[in-house]
Amino acid sequence: MGKKHLSIDIETKSSVDIGKAGLYRYAQSPDFGILLFAYQVDNLPVEIVDFTAGEQIPVRILNALKNPSVVKHAYNAAFEWYCLNRAGIETQLEQWRCTMMHGLYCGYTAGLDATGKAIGLPQDKQKLTTGKALIRYFCIPCKPTKRNGGRTWNLPKHAPEKWELFKEYCKQDVVTEHEILKRLNLFPVPEEEERLWQMDIKMNAFGVKVDTDLIKGALTIDSISTEKLTEEAVQITGLSNPNSPAQLLPWINSYMKDDREDTDVISDIRKETVEEMLQRREELPAKVERVLEIRQQLGKTSVKKYVAMDTAKGNDGRVRGLTQFYGANRTGRWAGRLVQLQNLPRNYLKTLDYARSLVKQNNYEGVKMLYGNVPDTLSQLIRTAFIPSDGNKFVVADFSAIEARVIAWLAGEQWVMEVFATHGKIYEATASQMFHVPLERIAKGNPEYSLRQKGKVATLALGYQGGTAALIAMGALNMGITEEELPDIVRRWRQTNPRIRDLWYTVEQAALTAMQTAQPQAIPGLIFALEGDIVYGQSFLTVQLPSGRKLFYPKPFLKENQFGKMAIHYYTVGQQTRKWEVTSTYGGKMTENIVQAIARDCLAETLRRIDAKGLQVVFHVHDEVIIDAPMETTVDEICEIMAEPIPWASGLILKGAGFENNYYMKD
Incomplete structure (x- = not known):
């Protein structure tokens, strides 16, 4: 029965x-x-x-x-x-x-x-x-x-x-x-995933404490700052509502116009446009420059996260429900909810403690005097509004370079795995291989140190079949690399990582063959299969991961993509449209899904181990875990848990790095 x-x-x-x-x-x-x-x-x-x-x-x-x-x-x-x-x-x-x-x-x-x-x-x-x-x-x-x-x-x-x-x-x-x-x-969820879902719900129900005084102070200071900035903009421009693009655009254009021209200099004042204009400060009249700075400060939306925390916190000062299990559909990663932990602003302030105490005292003048840009300071303090339970501390640890480790392991890129097994300096080692320079020369103080940037941006941007556009998206041009150098960086990186390059084509071929023949295709660590049922007519392209979990691509079919190549198409929720629609994929993209999914399974393994030790994770973001820990828990013991070998990933070398603190921050 x-x-x-x-x-x-x-x-x-x-x-x-x-x-x-x-x-x-x-x-x-x-x-x-x-x-x-x-x-x-x-x-x-x-x-x-x-x-x-x-x-x-x-x-x-x-x-x-x-x-x-x-x-x-x-x-x-x-x-x-x-x-x-x-x-x-x-x-x-x-x-x-x-x-x-x-x-x-x-x-x-x-x-x-x-x-x-x-x-x-x-x-x-x-x-x-x-x-x-x-x-x-x-x-x-x-x-x-x-x-x-x-x-x-x-x-x-x-x-x-x-x-x-x-x-x-x-x-x-x-x-x-x-x-x-x-x-x-007919397509069951593995038992392990059911248990992870339960752990996630329990973590969400436990919640994380927030610093109520900091939130109150931030909201107070933000409203003072908004009022003062708006007043200043009114005084400079003489406009009744300088926040309205309809009023502000003509005002800016009237200042920027050349006597000989009758055309508008700018057509909008979107965030990106304002940023671009402020990068060319020397060309701007002083009044325009200040008004654009004010607009940028007033537009800091990250302060809304304080409002979100304030709304979501219970009577006990805890916010619950910050993560959505399996929220990132293709890879099975967790997604952020309510306060959107996935895109918290970074903090660069050296004096976080002092800034926090000023905000808690509602000291607008102090924040303004010491840090200048009030909205930016408040946005850097958002992370620090998450605090441990009374008598506890946060132990925060994340995986070092996990995607680079996983892709090298999956592809069998031996030299990269050796780097991770020894000194771990992947950016330097990549630059050394790409430009045939001895590793020890790529050190601070040497002229060759500039190559590290190229090694870094290549490692971060090129693992998934990306080209020059991927380097630009990763910020190569802001690092002082010229556009002319980009194709060479792509070529050198691919020559240096032939196994990873082959992985893209092997993955694509296995997926296409599974679709064409309806026979499962195995490559090291992965099984591609076409699965379906006759009763309800559902079909999926599935990829079985080393952990045993599967990735699903619903209703797959083959047709030519925009480049005239035969490609896998499937149904998904569109990023922009939020509607159920067709999209296509290729080797590099599927490799990215697979690598991120394996990295997610490594995190899941760590969460299980921390749970088995009786410790409480209160949230996790990407590859980082935040534990509401008793004082005797050490960072080392958590990093050791992260570095323990994973049974289904023989030879994958993982490393954790972390810190402890009485509030959350970006170390």
Whole structure:
């Protein structure tokens, strides 16, 4: 007899905006409550419990919620699990499975309706809009008006027909989730990934403490700074609203115009344009230069992260729900939520402690006097708003050059692996190989040291079949390298790394052959296969990684790409459009997906080991872990964990580097 399955969908109410504050803060609101509980046991019809009518969950279902031999499913199960526990209905996370995560694992999108559509369930657009409107009507507070008798919540009795409809919707979500699951079950999630998902949800529920005084101070100082900068801009320009491009553009152009010309000098004042103009300061009239500086400072959006932290923090001063498991679809990396940890500004200030204390004292003048640019200083302090629990410290460690290590290991680029096994100076060693200069000459103080920059930018930019454009994107021109030198750097790097270069073509060939013959193709460490099912007509190109996990490319097909080459095309969520659409890929791009996915699996291995030691990771960003650790935990012991060999990656040499501190920062 197989395990019993219970699919669940709940509708809840809370005055906290779930989009801005996240699930955990939403469910901690004093007015949070469960309205509806829809469920389906195995393939029986869907039932619904209406809490507003005093109905109760049947005893057999309450027992099933606690019973380890009943598997609980929901779409974004973290929501159901956390909300039920908040409402006093106890249920263990280990017994839950998340259909949304399963969809993400198979290369689909995060939304229930979007996934249903992508998977091929019949879609009713009309219904979708109505469903959203019903949630707005019953689940969030309404404005008190004379017409509605001054009430702040719409109850079932205020619109009985709407309420009946809402119940139907809740039941329909269970049906949709169940149908999606039926199709995904043919492509199971590995047990290890299920455990990682549980660890991620527990980490998100534990949360990370934020420095409330720093956040308050930053918001206060930012509003003073905005006011003063705006005042100054008004005085210089005489405009009523110098922040408005419609007013500011003509003003700048009137100052910049040459007597002989009648044309506008600039056509917009976007961030990039302002940056470019300020790079040519000497050509600008003093007034224009200052106004552009002000515009740049007022446009610092990173200060919004303080607002995001403030909104998301619970009564205990902790922010919860900062990461999304499997949020980066192709590689399975984690994605940032709420405060977007993936793009925190770097900090260069030497005196972080002092800057923090000035901000905590709301000392605008002090910050201005010492650091000059107030918004920039505040943005550098964002990382430091994350702090350890009382009596603990942060131990922060990351993998050194993990992508360079993984690609060399996967490709069998022996000389690179030897560098990592010995001195580890990959940028110097690459430059030495590329320009045939002895390694010891590439040292500070020697003329050859300038080659290190070329070795560095090449290592970072060229591993995935990139050319001169990749070097430029990695900032080669800002490093003092000229455009003329770029093709030579690409050529030399590829000659120096023949195994990595071959890997791109081997990967592409294996994927194409798997598509053409429908036979699995193995290359060292990887298996490419075309997988599908006859019942529902789904198909994927999959790549099995050394860890056993697979990467999924949904609905793949072959056709010529824009360069007239036969290429693999597949469906994905477009970066820009956020819609389900076709994209194409090639050897270098697939190599990038694979290498980043293996690096992600190395991080996952480290997270498991840290967890097994009973230590609490509060968040992780890219290849870095942040542990809320007791005082006796050392940086060395965490770095040792990161350097331990990984069973499925024999010969891959990893190294961790880290520091400890009483707030988060970029070391």
